[in-house]
Amino acid sequence: MSTLVTLGCSFTQGQGCYKESSLDENSQEYYKEQLPNFLKGCIGSNIQKEFGFANFYNYARGGDSNLNQLLRFFNNPIQDDDTTILWQVTFPTRGFAVIENTINTLPFEFTEKMFKLRLKFGNTSPEDDMRREVALYLKVMKEYCRVRGWRFFVWFWENGEYSKYSEMFPLLKENIIPFNKEPFDDDMYSIEGHPNEKGYKKVSDTLIRAIESYGLDFPKPKEEIKIIKAIFDKTINF
Amino acid sequence: MSTLVTMGCSFSQGDGCYDFSLGDAENDFINFREDNMDNFLHKCIGSNIQERFGYEKFINYAYAGSSNESQFLLFFNQLPQDENVTIIWQQTFYHRYFQLAKKGVMDAGLHYEWVVRAMQEKMEKLNLTDWDVEQDTRFHTLLRIQSLYEYCKIRNWKLLIWTWMGHEYEHLIKLFPKLKSIIIPYSNPFDREMGELPNEWVSKIPNDPHPNEIGYKIISDGLCDSIVKNNLDCPIPNEKPINKIKINPTFITT
Numbered sequence: 001m002s003t004l005v006t007l008g009c010s011f012t013q014g015q016g017c018y019k020e021s022s023l024d025e026n027s028q029e030y031y032k033e034q035l036p037n038f039l040k041g042c043i044g045s046n047i048q049k050e051f052g053f054a055n056f057y058n059y060a061r062g063g064d065s066n067l068n069q070l071l072r073f074f075n076n077p078i079q080d081d082d083t084t085i086l087w088q089v090t091f092p093t094r095g096f097a098v099i100e101n102t103i104n105t106l107p108f109e110f111t112e113k114m115f116k117l118r119l120k121f122g123n124t125s126p127e128d129d130m131r132r133e134v135a136l137y138l139k140v141m142k143e144y145c146r147v148r149g150w151r152f153f154v155w156f157w158e159n160g161e162y163s164k165y166s167e168m169f170p171l172l173k174e175n176i177i178p179f180n181k182e183p184f185d186d187d188m189y190s191i192e193g194h195p196n197e198k199g200y201k202k203v204s205d206t207l208i209r210a211i212e213s214y215g216l217d218f219p220k221p222k223e224e225i226k227i228i229k230a231i232f233d234k235t236i237n238f
Numbered sequence: 239m240s241t242l243v244t245m246g247c248s249f250s251q252g253d254g255c256y257d258f259s260l261g262d263a264e265n266d267f268i269n270f271r272e273d274n275m276d277n278f279l280h281k282c283i284g285s286n287i288q289e290r291f292g293y294e295k296f297i298n299y300a301y302a303g304s305s306n307e308s309q310f311l312l313f314f315n316q317l318p319q320d321e322n323v324t325i326i327w328q329q330t331f332y333h334r335y336f337q338l339a340k341k342g343v344m345d346a347g348l349h350y351e352w353v354v355r356a357m358q359e360k361m362e363k364l365n366l367t368d369w370d371v372e373q374d375t376r377f378h379t380l381l382r383i384q385s386l387y388e389y390c391k392i393r394n395w396k397l398l399i400w401t402w403m404g405h406e407y408e409h410l411i412k413l414f415p416k417l418k419s420i421i422i423p424y425s426n427p428f429d430r431e432m433g434e435l436p437n438e439w440v441s442k443i444p445n446d447p448h449p450n451e452i453g454y455k456i457i458s459d460g461l462c463d464s465i466v467k468n469n470l471d472c473p474i475p476n477e478k479p480i481n482k483i484k485i486n487p488t489f490i491t492t
Binding site: 070071074075077096097098099100103113126128129130132133136137139140143144147148 | 366374382385
């Protein structure tokens with residue numbers, strides 16, 4: 001049985017796919033109520049449908065850093081054999097933090113200060129060094145997938161990033177989906193700025209086109225959909 | 239063929255095992271230390287464990303000043319090519335952080351302003367105590383251990399960990415009882431000022447906070463005894479030790 005796993009930040013979580021609700025839009029309850037809608041409208045869900053993966057697990061979480069995603073995955077590893085990992089790399093400036101025993105992202109003000117302090121300590125290209133850090137995390141996952149006989153693909157939310165990573169890290173080139181977002185129409189945004197289900201459908205379609213036009217070895221199992229699940233647990237399991 | 243891998247900081251690298259005939263320690267310490275690297279490798283904790291348990295090959299990833307995350311990433315960046323691998327990972331101080339700067343690794347610790355400020359700010363903004371922050375750093379480390387553990391499970395490799403900090407075993411077991419199967423119960427007598435220890439156990443360099451070869455042998459014996467006594471899942475292949483290899487801390491990102 002085939003399994004698709006997606007990793008990423010809010011853009012892969014599906015944040016922005018809101019349905020009408022009687023709850024206050026600024027409340028935590030409203031956000032929680034919308035989570036199943038995020039899962040339904042997210043990019044991974046569209047790819048599951050298009051290529052026919054029986055199972056789909058979405059580890060992505062709003063605000064997550066790349067390291068968060070790596071560690072979150074290993075904190076809740078899956079046992080399926082025939083698995084494809086699709087990792088949306090988010091902004092490399094985001095930092096990882098454990099806060100009160102849960103997996104969290106460093107608040108942005110910390111990240112900004114660390115960035116400035118790195119510059120102060122003579123680092124002339126902090127952005128590139130942050131990309132190198134991300135490449136090391138990707139390498140861990142690539143190796144894990146290799147020994148498990150899984151497939152591993154990476155794509156980038158920010159346009160232009162895939163070519164930078166491909167140039168800087170040739171070993172990752174075979175895993176990188178050459179993908180740039182196409183412009184969104186006005187009706188493809190949610191009220192808070194994330195894409196809505198239409199926007200995510202457009203991103204999914206562009207990704208699928210890139211996978212197909214570059215002849216990537218991305219499975220198309222054409223199986224019946226059985227599981228669609230968000231791995232949303234912040235708690236550390238050991 | 240069996241392979242032992244050790245990971246850790248200077249204490250696993252073997253810092254402190256000096257052959258004073260190799261140079262001028264007083265006037266040219268940097269080169270003197272560099273020239274002693276092979277001596278470190280042959281007298282370090284991993285080398286002693288290799289000899290006692292009989293691993294054919296020994297690979298040491300540890301380097302001075304390393305953080306736990308750097309060890310994790312270095313390992314995946316330069317993976318051993320062998321099949322029958324046992325990893326012994328010495329956990330170092332939690333306040334050390336991995337960072338890349340100018341294309342190279344420059345581990346950050348309390349000597350970095352951003353590390354100190356980030357800890358202070360975390361306490362202030364989130365209303366946490368230093369104990370809370372310390373606990374969080376344990377979880378940080380745990381997540382890396384867990385990732386390596388999952389990888390080893392798939393490869394059918396063995397993973398054991400131990401901590402340099404004397405009382406950490408109790409803290410970690412209390413927080414994560416499942417660690418018990420991979421953590422070596424060992425209370426390190428060297429987790430203190432070296433001046434409090436017998437002179438013959440510690441480095442002869444003034445103010446050097448490291449044991450010497452006698453000290454490392456005491457630690458190695460303690461670790462091996464604990465592994466055997468607690469019946470931990472650690473192979474004792476009894477093969478002839480042949481190779482000792484030091485991994486340079488170069489991160490290959492191409």
